[in-house]
Amino acid sequence: MLNNIYLFTGQETYLLDKELLRRKENFLQKYWSESIFSFSLDNLDIGQIKQAIYSSGLFTTKKLILVNGLPLDASTKLGEERTEQLQVFVDALIKAEGKIPEDSLLVFISSTPDKRLKLYKFLEKNATVKTFEQLKNNSLEEFVKKELSDCIIDHATIQYFLTKVGSDLYRIWFECDKLKIRTQVKQQKKIDEAMIDLIVFGQVEIDSFALLKTLFTDKIKAIQILEKIQSGGADRNQFAGMLYRAIKFYLFMIDLDEYWITDSKEIASFLKMNPRQVKNEYAKIWVLKTHKKNIEKFYSGLIELDTGIKSWKFPDTYFWLGVKKMINDRL
Numbered sequence: 001m002l003n004n005i006y007l008f009t010g011q012e013t014y015l016l017d018k019e020l021l022r023r024k025e026n027f028l029q030k031y032w033s034e035s036i037f038s039f040s041l042d043n044l045d046i047g048q049i050k051q052a053i054y055s056s057g058l059f060t061t062k063k064l065i066l067v068n069g070l071p072l073d074a075s076t077k078l079g080e081e082r083t084e085q086l087q088v089f090v091d092a093l094i095k096a097e098g099k100i101p102e103d104s105l106l107v108f109i110s111s112t113p114d115k116r117l118k119l120y121k122f123l124e125k126n127a128t129v130k131t132f133e134q135l136k137n138n139s140l141e142e143f144v145k146k147e148l149s150d151c152i153i154d155h156a157t158i159q160y161f162l163t164k165v166g167s168d169l170y171r172i173w174f175e176c177d178k179l180k181i182r183t184q185v186k187q188q189k190k191i192d193e194a195m196i197d198l199i200v201f202g203q204v205e206i207d208s209f210a211l212l213k214t215l216f217t218d219k220i221k222a223i224q225i226l227e228k229i230q231s232g233g234a235d236r237n238q239f240a241g242m243l244y245r246a247i248k249f250y251l252f253m254i255d256l257d258e259y260w261i262t263d264s265k266e267i268a269s270f271l272k273m274n275p276r277q278v279k280n281e282y283a284k285i286w287v288l289k290t291h292k293k294n295i296e297k298f299y300s301g302l303i304e305l306d307t308g309i310k311s312w313k314f315p316d317t318y319f320w321l322g323v324k325k326m327i328n329d330r331l
Contacts, residue, residue, distance in 0.1 A: 001127075001128065002098045002099075002126050002127050002128070003128070004100065004102065004105050004106065005098055005100065005106045005107075005123070005127040005128070006105075006106070006107045006108065006127055006128045006129075006130065007071075007107075007108045007109075007110070007120075007123040007124070007128070007129045007130070008107060008108070008109045008110075008130050008132070009110055009111060009112075009113055009129065009130070009131050009132070010111060010130075010131040010133050010134075011111055011132075011133070011134055012132040012134045012135065013111060013132075013169075013170065014168075014169035014173065015132040015135075015169065016109070016111070016132040019130065019132070020066070020107075023064070024036060024064070027062070027064045027105075030062070031061065031062050031064075035061075035062060035063050035064060036063075036066070037049075037052040037063065037064070037065045037066065038066045039052075039065075039066065039067045039068065040068040040069055041068070041069035041076065041078075044069070044070075044078070044086075046085040046086055046088070046089045047085075049065065049067060049089070050089065052065045052104075053065055053100050053101070053104050053106060054100070054101060054104070056101070056103070061103060062103050062104075062105065063103060063104050064105050064107070065104060065105065065106045065107065066109060067106070067107065067108050067109065068109045068110075069109070069110060070086075070108050070110060070119065071108065071110050071113040071114060071119040071120040071123070072110070072113070072114055072117065073111075073112045073113055073114055074112075074114040090118055090119045090122075091118075093119075093122070094118065094122050097126070098126050098127065108123060108127075134169075135169065136167065136235070140162060140167060140172070141155070141158050141159075141162070143169065143172065144158050144161065144172060144176065145158070147172070147176035147177075147180075148179065148180065148191065150180065150183075150189070151179065151180065151183050151189050151191050152189045152190040152191065153190070153191040157191060157192060157193060157196070160193050160196060161175075161191075161196050161200065162235075163238050163241050163242060164200050164242070165200060166235065166238060166239075167235045167238065175199075175200045178199050178200065179191055179195065179196070179199055179200070182195060182198075182199050209246050211225045211226055211229070212243075212246055212247065212250065213284070215294075215298065215327065216291040219327055219328065222327050223324055223327055223328075226320065226323060226324060226327070230320045236316065236319045236320070240302070240319065243302060244299075244302065247298065247302070249281070250281070250288055250295055251295060251296065251299070253267060253278070253281065253282060253285065253288070254285070254288055254289055254292055254295075257282075257285055257289070262282075264279035264282050265278075267282065298326060301326045302323075302326070305318075305319065305322040305323070305326070306319075308322075309322075
């Protein structure tokens with residue numbers, strides 16, 4: 001096992017970036033800033049990478065070489081000249097069995113590397129591989145607790161918070177920071193759902209409204225939005241919960257409109273939602289009223305799908321395919 005070559009991989013970029021930052025800071029405490037060399041696909045110069053690895057300087061005793069984007073992922077293509085240079089570099093590294101100067105610490109960084117590539121196979125077998133997987137369930141809750149350790153927040157409120165923001169740690173970290181500032185300003189340690197509704201930007205909520213916005217007018221675009229949400233790593237339960245909430249909001253808003261309650265602030269008060277968001281959604285009330293039956297049909301279908309998954313009639317992974325089928329078949 002090579003002790004000075006690493007591969008950092010995995011789709012949880014927040015954890016990966018934190019580990020890189022930690023290593024950089026530790027390195028800077030011991031060595032010069034000129035001892036850190038960073039490369040990416042934008043400035044990928046194989047000659048400079050080789051020079052950083054193999055050359056020795058007058059004042060540097062140790063070097064940290066960070067190569068972002070290698071091994072390549074399946075969708076990235078380099079030009080012919082750079083591809084050839086990269087191949088020569090990889091072949092030479094493998095031929096030397098990965099032996100590089102002891103004063104060089106080489107870190108390859110690739111979130112989703114193409115596992116068929118020669119470089120990946122070599123690193124997987126010989127280098128130290130650190131994989132940063134996306135957090136789920138209890139691990140996500142523990143992350144929130146740690147970020148809000150100076151605040152008071154219970155399990156149910158954490159779940160409500162996660163339902164709004166999704167599972168992306170950068171987003172969770174950012175929204176937790178906003179909540180911490182709010183508690184300090186208000187001198188109120190306890191975080192409740194009302195504070196979350198006021199402060200937190202609900203990305204999963206925005207995604208669900210974006211899907212519903214096109215659901216009854218442009219099926220192709222609706223499916224594209226759904227696929228983007230899925231590929232973005234959205235948690236199925238969290239997204240389904242937000243979709244339920246968005247649909248119920250539409251149906252309640254239609255009912256209130258039919259009773260001549262049309263003021264967005266009044267509707268927001270009834271539904272306990274952000275007035276600005278209500279105003280934005282109410283702007284398309286006539287489209288919603290036209291498709292009321294389809295909205296109710298989609299809501300019923302979502303319940304059937306969710307019940308089928310929870311009763312083991314369908315596997316958990318069927319959710320996304322099931323929603324696509326509903327968009328195509330039911331609407």
